[in-house]
Amino acid sequence: MKSNLQFDFIVDKESNQLTLRREFLADRQLVWDCYTKSELLDKWFAPKPMTTKTKTMDFREGGHWHYAMVDANGTEYWGYTEYLTIQPIDFYTSLDAFSNEQGEVNKDLPRAKWRVSFSDKSGNTLVETIVQYNSLSELEAVIQMGMEQGMTMTLEKLDELLATLMSES
Numbered sequence: 719m720k721s722n723l724q725f726d727f728i729v730d731k732e733s734n735q736l737t738l739r740r741e742f743l744a745d746r747q748l749v750w751d752c753y754t755k756s757e758l759l760d761k762w763f764a765p766k767p768m769t770t771k772t773k774t775m776d777f778r779e780g781g782h783w784h785y786a787m788v789d790a791n792g793t794e795y796w797g798y799t800e801y802l803t804i805q806p807i808d809f810y811t812s813l814d815a816f817s818n819e820q821g822e823v824n825k826d827l828p829r830a831k832w833r834v835s836f837s838d839k840s841g842n843t844l845v846e847t848i849v850q851y852n853s854l855s856e857l858e859a860v861i862q863m864g865m866e867q868g869m870t871m872t873l874e875k876l877d878e879l880l881a882t883l884m885s886e887s
Contacts, residue, residue: 724844725873727866734857736849736865740873744880746836749843750807752876752883753834756783762879764788765871773819779804784821798823802831809835814849828856 724741742749752758756772764770764787771794775783781801786794798817804810812834816827823829831850836843851857 723842723877724839725870727869729857729861731854731857734851734854736847736851736857736860738845738847738849738869740845740847741839742843742845742877742880744843744884746807746838746843748880748883749845750836752879753836753845754810756785758879759783759785762875763872764875765868766875773821777801777804782821784817786819794819796821799832807836809833828852828859830856830860 723743724739726737726739728737728739729735730737752762754777756775756777759775760770760772762770763785768787768789771786771788773784773786775781775785777783779801783799783801784796785799786796788794796817796819798815798821800813802811802813810833812832813829814832815829816824818824828851830852833848833850835846835848837846838844851860
């Protein structure tokens with residue numbers, strides 16, 4: 719399902735920052751729920767053919783999401799997100815890191831601060847994600863790891879989930 723929905727992936731090497739802007743064919747509350755509820759995140763937050771499983775989630779300021787992306791062979795890639803600020807259906811900020819199954823942050827891999835903002839756009843929802851890295855080398859490392867391709871595939875899974883959820887309502 720190709721459409722003319724906005725998708726921008728902007729690399730700013732001056733400020734060690736990625737900006738992703740992605741438009742979705744759904745209202746803001748539904749898109750917000752898909753980003754903030756583990757039962758919905760588990761249905762889309764990983765590039766195909768990977769799946770996601772949540773170990774623990776407490777979506778509140780000071781809370782966290784501990785999850786794994788699981789590949790077709792069953793290998794788990796753990797992540798740990800700490801929620802810093804939350805303004806319901808407008809934005810949240812978080813610290814995102816690679817971790818192990820126990821939730822211990824991997825200090826050898828890049829950690830980033832995310833600001834995820836939700837706004838209305840002509841009946842759709844625009845999500846702007848700004849990812850701030852500590853250094854140019856960290857930014858370049860995630861680009862080399864396939865961040866753009868991974869996010870493109872992941873957000874296409876969210877498109878599919880939103881279409882399913884809207885047809886059920």
